[in-house]
Amino acid sequence: METDNQDGMLETRLVQVRGPVQGIGYREACVRQAQALGVTGWVRNRMDGSVEVMLQGSPEQLANMCAWLIDGMSAALVDELEVTEVPPPFARFDYFERLPTL
Known part of the structure; x- marks a missing residue:
C-alpha cells in the first residue's frame, strides 16, 4: 500500500535515447531493468532510430534508471x-511495458 509520502515523491520523465540502440534487445533489457528498480512507464522504438522511454518513480529510482x-x-x-x-x-x-514503434 502506498503512502502519501511516496505519492509526493513520484516523478515522471520522458527520455529520448539517441545512438545505435535499436535491434540489440535494448527495449527488452530496459523492461527488465525498470521492473527490477520498481519503475513504471513504457519504452518504444521511434522511426528516427531513437528509443523513447516514459519513466515514473521516485527521484532515486529515476536517477538509477x-x-x-x-x-x-x-x-x-x-x-x-x-x-x-x-x-x-x-x-x-x-x-512498465514495451509499446509498438511510433
Missing part, C-alpha cells in the same frame, strides 16, 4: 540522453 539507459547495456552505444521532466498532473502507470 537514467544511469542504466546510458551505460547499462554494453551493446548499446548511447550518443545522447535527453530527459524532460513531465509536470503534474500526469497519468499514473501501474507497470
Whole structure:
C-alpha cells in the first residue's frame, strides 16, 4: 500500500535515447531493468532510430534508471540522453511495458 509520502515523491520523465540502440534487445533489457528498480512507464522504438522511454518513480529510482539507459547495456552505444521532466498532473502507470514503434 502506498503512502502519501511516496505519492509526493513520484516523478515522471520522458527520455529520448539517441545512438545505435535499436535491434540489440535494448527495449527488452530496459523492461527488465525498470521492473527490477520498481519503475513504471513504457519504452518504444521511434522511426528516427531513437528509443523513447516514459519513466515514473521516485527521484532515486529515476536517477538509477537514467544511469542504466546510458551505460547499462554494453551493446548499446548511447550518443545522447535527453530527459524532460513531465509536470503534474500526469497519468499514473501501474507497470512498465514495451509499446509498438511510433
